[in-house]
Amino acid sequence: MVISIGLEGSANKIGVGIVRDGEVLSNPRRTYCAPTGHGFLPRHTAQHHRDNILKLVKQAIDEAGVSIPDIDCVSYTKGPGMGAPLVSTAIVARTLAQLWNIPLMPVNHCIAHVEMGRQVTGADNPTVLYVSGGNTQVISYMNQRYMIFGETLDIAVGNALDRFARVLKLSNDPCPGYNIEQLAKQGKKFIELPYCVKGMDVSFSGLLSHIEGTAVKMLAAGDCTKADLCYSLQETVFAMLVEITERAMAHTRSKQVLVVGGVGCNLRLQEMLAVMAQERGASLCSTDDRYCIDNGAMIAHTGNLMFVHNMDTSIEKSGITQRFRTDEVHIAWRD
Template sequence: MAHLLLHARFLPRDTARHHRKHILAVLKESLQEANLQPSDIDCIAFTKGPGMGAPLAAVAVVARTLAQLWNRPMVAVNHCVGHIEMGRLVTGAGNPTVLYVSGGNTQVISYLERRYRIFGETIDIAVGNCLDRFARVLKISNDPSPGYNIEQMAKRGKKLLELPYTVKGMDVSFSGILSYIEDATPTMLAAGECTAEDLCFSLQETVFAMLVEVTERAMAHCSSQEVMIVGGVACESHIAPSSFTRDVGKCIIVHINMIPLYPSSTFSGKSIHTPPKYSYFDAI
């Protein structure tokens, strides 16, 4: 994956090749850490979609093979619902309003009347995709992730630039702000109007403010006191409890289901890591 990290992008064929190369080692390690034998497994769960076709197909083949080898039923899992349910298990959240933010998805979701309902979403590209593509403009490394490296640079930013802010009801749009900052970056840097750190700071502040606005609106609609943030972008500590400022007369509980990309992840002042029993199902 070194060439993928260098160029800050994930190509479906390369990602599928990576999955095929490492999946058996991941399965073996997960079973060992969870102290489980194949006979202890009730079913084989796998991500059916949405996502990139090639990696999904690669994992589905492994899941189907294991199901036949171990004589266990297969359970197809929706990518988004998997994030939410694992987040509820790990964080202990009750029935929160969910902000699902990743490289391919941006949605505000709540569970009502025995089904998940999408209250708002991006009308074009996902927030993670916006950050990833801007990272390419600045030639920021993808190791461990573009969003994480943008966040670190943003901490050194001192100037907040005015960028397009697009919220339409419960929906958001990131293509406009991305196009604007992609076009403006070379000129602004060459003229000395700002630094790369200022650009990262401004982009991060603007897109996260948009997300907080629509999430708080959904919370008000559902009379919710809890919000849970899931997905790869949830790893960025900038989306913190202090970001939610809606005056509801009660404390807003913010659950952040952080993927352990980094040595330690902070959740409500505590270090949280995904337990092995979740890692096994997440791996397949």
């Protein structure tokens, strides 16, 4: 029996989770929300993490009902992510590992999303659509690596949604993407937007520039509503993602698709993926915001897997990597 504590702080969520052999014992987190119309800056986010992380460590331990001697390893997000928040979280993880004299596990944030998704849904060997504020990838497993079949060529889908929310002056509470999703449900008019699929990759920056210009002109002229624009943006970018995911499934002959990452909470995206999967005789595996959105339990769970396979690192060699690729990680725990 292995108990791992995991610290996640790669973006605007700070979370601490405790996991025992795949069972989530606790998973508290807090979110930094920037003022309406603004994105979250690294220095403000890092300060938020520093203000909250020790409280969350205590809360996680109390909720899990474990004592410090019960914990076998400390896991933390090595990357990818924003530099200042990652550093703030890593410093606490290194300190705890030394204070408690237990191994330190540097976890890849993307791999943690995938492994948590597999654990929660029971997915065996799915094609993975990983969509978040900082990452957009279609992933498949092969030879102890998670291989990237396709990805964004510029900005992530979550970033595109967040930036458009700022154009419309939507609140960042609880998150911009969620507020776009709710507004899109009221949309009635579809506005054609650039559809940028390039082989197995997607591009969102040109589409975003186009709709930003369109939004200002059409709203001013009364030709559409904010809801129409949110609806049109969602339908377009999600169709792009479903297309490349289906192409990867056809290539790998996969019968499961797993969606992970913060944008994976979007019910419209889940609906579109489910239709595609059903037409292929496959199934969709998805979770809710407890595990789609960045959380400490996914770091703890992946650290648990790494601990069993002796993948710890020394304090001297620990650190962060802002551009930590999904396909760089050796997946020792899978055949």
